[in-house]
Amino acid sequence: MKNKYSKIVSIIFGLLLINFLASSVYKRFDLTEDQRYTLSPATKNIVKTVDEIVLVKVYLQGDFPSEFKRLQTETKLLLEELKTLNKNVQFRFINPTDIAQELIEKGLEPSRLQVQENGKVSEIVIFPFAEINYKSKTEIIPLLKDIYTNSQDEQLESSIQNLEYAFANGIHKITSKKSKKIAIIKGNGELNDIYIADFLLKLGEYYLLAPITLDSVVSQPEKTLTELSNFDLAIIAKPTEKFSEQEKYTLDQFIMNGGKSIWLIDNVVAELDSLIQTGExxxxxxxxxxxxxxxxxxxxINSDLVTDLYSSQIPLATGNIGNQTQFSDFQWNYFPLVNSLNNHAITINTEAVNFKFTNSIDTLKNNISKTILLQSSPLSTTTGTPSIVTLKSITQKPNQAEFNNGNKPLAVLLEGSFKSAYNSRVKPFNFNNSKEVGLPSKMIVISDGDVIANEVSKGQPLELGLNKWTNQLYGNKEFLLNAVNYLLDDSGLINIRSKTIKIAFLDKQKAYEQAYKWQFINVLFPLIILGVFGFLISYFRKKKYQ
Structure with a gap:
């Protein structure tokens, strides 16, 4: 009897010990094939350094269709992982129904989405946002990516895939101090500030910005180069005036000393405004x-024009009703919509980038690693210059057989130790820290200056990538921001974007068509199994006690 009670006590004590260890030691095993629930080292490093409470408000509480329940669940699972890493990360889910007006006043525009259930299509309104609060700072995180060209399932898959990067980037942005410096190069007819205002405003949330004018290189070349060397990245946005040898040497030595650069170059003179005014x-x-x-x-960078059947639209006057001019949108093959064919961290899950009068790029053999980030579609070709471009071509049906020379590189990433363009040449001026072979560096060359240019309406800059006539938003801003983050990222945060997750979605049409079949099976099959077990148990009991 004593042994019996001692065993019971031992079992109870063992259960209590197991429960205590389970509550104090947290361990989760990720058995998924794509390791979707395993945080990257960059995310872990960012979260572990949070020294005060970070409160995350997620506006995804409520009754959603199954697809958006998935987004809600995946967001919650990710935040639980972040909280496990650092107890300073706190979160709560909020039903936005009662505070919809307050959210709209904050600038959080609701999304109207089509939902198909039971063979019927309905519309729901959601606020797919999270709000991160740290000290006196607030950062808004969009949870639903605007992938307009994909289906709703693909949009949700991209959104779920982007969750870790979105939250890690938001926490990093709101908790870290600005340290990297970006020079906006001036002096060679680059874009006016109002045409790059939206992108600079976004960049200013992450980095320190300042203009650097290369004009001063004429009178104070070494001082200009020394000032430029204090920056980590230089952006050259659509220059229109020829660079002098002194200016080129300044930029060359900036690169040789490890400076990063983004070149947005128009190698031909072509503007839509003058074309619309005269027709050609x-x-x-x-x-x-x-x-x-x-x-x-x-x-x-070639002096040609890339035309692409996959392109954006331009508005043209087509008549008048009363005193009002009527406009219609026409496909314009000189404005390619460009996607990436690789899964590079800069381009993965980005919307198509809108180019305008772009040129093709050739890559040459040397010791520099080259990655083609963006290229035209297979249904594209090139036109030599000088040539006449006329609006009459819009009325002509394109011959698809002529657009068979596609996939022209339009944006290229170069990485490695660059060799100076002034190696074994007379230098325009003396510089104490000049180098023939540079330190490891990176640059991105884009064969269109208008990729960075936002449109202007009533004297105010619009969002970069927004077509004010069609209200279509392209991926220009996200692509360029990813490019800057890649060039300047020391934490490895940008590499999270390369993480791919494959989400299996239900075939709604098939589910609707076979609904009664599976309902019948789910109801009847368990009853049949219970009946069989009941018969067998009754049979064996009778046989045993007969």
């Missing part, structure tokens, strides 16, 4: 004096 325009090469510089680094 002469497109001709633009000499910026940069050919030898790029050739030395391993690329060549």
């Amino acid at each position: 325009t002469l497109v001709y090469p633009r000499d910026l004096g940069l050919t030898d510089l790029f050739f030395n680094y391993g690329i060549r």
Whole structure:
């Protein structure tokens, strides 16, 4: 009897010990094939450094269709992982129904989505946002990515795949201090500030920005180069005036000393405004004096125009009703919509980027690693310049057989130790820290200056990538922001974007068509199993006690 009670006590004590250890030691095993619930080292490093309470408010509480329940569940699971890493990360889910007006006043526009259930299509309104609060700072995180060209299931898959990056980036942004410095190069007819205002405003949330004018290189070349060397990245946005040898050498030595750069270059003169005014325009090469510089680094921007059947639209006047001019949108093959064919961290899950009068890029053999980030579609070709571009071509049906020379590189990433373009050449001026072979560096060359240009309405800059006529939002801003983050990212945060997750979605049409079949099976099959077990038990009992 004593042994019996001692065993019971031992079992109870063992159960209590197991429960205590289970509550104090947290361990989760990720058995998924794509390791979707395993946080990246960059995310762990960012979250572990949070020293005060970070409160995350998620506006996804409520009764949602199954697809959006998935987004809600995945968001909750991710935040639980972040809270496990650092107790300073707190979160709560909020039903936005009662505070909809308050959220709209904050600038959180609701999304109207089509939902198909039981063979019927209905519309729901949700606020797919999270709000991160840290000290006196607030950061808004969109949880539903605007992938307009994909289906709703693909949009949700991209959104779920983007969750870790979105929250890690938001926490990093709101808790860290700005340290990296970006120079906006001026002095060679680059875009006016109002045309790059939206992108600079977004960049300013992450980095320190300042203009650097290369004009001063004429009188104070070494001082100008020294000032530029204090920056981590230089952005050259659509220059229209030729670079002098002193200016080129300044940029060359900035790169040799490890500086990163983004070049947005128009190698031909072509503008839509002049074309609309006259109906046709002469497109001709633009000499910026940069050919030898790029050739030395391993690329060549051609003086041609890329036309693509996959393109955006332009508005043209088609008549008048009363005193009002009527406009219609026409496909314009000189404005390619460009996607990526690889899963690079810069381009994965981004919307199509809108190019305008772009040129093709050739990659040349040298010791520099080159990655084609964006390229035209297979249904594209090139047109030589000088040539006449006319609006009459809109009325002509394109011959698809002529658009068979596609996949022209339009944006290229170059990485490695660049060789100076002034190696074994007379230098325009003396610089104490000059280098023939540079430190490891990176640059991105884009063969269109308008990729960074936002449109202007009533004297105010619009969001970068927004077509004010069609209200279509393209991926220009996200692509460029990813490009800057990649070039300057020391934490490895941008690499989270390369993580791929495959979500299995239900075939709604098939589920609706076979609903009664599976309902019948789910109801009847368990009853049959219970009946069989009941018969067998009754049979064996009778046989045993007969």
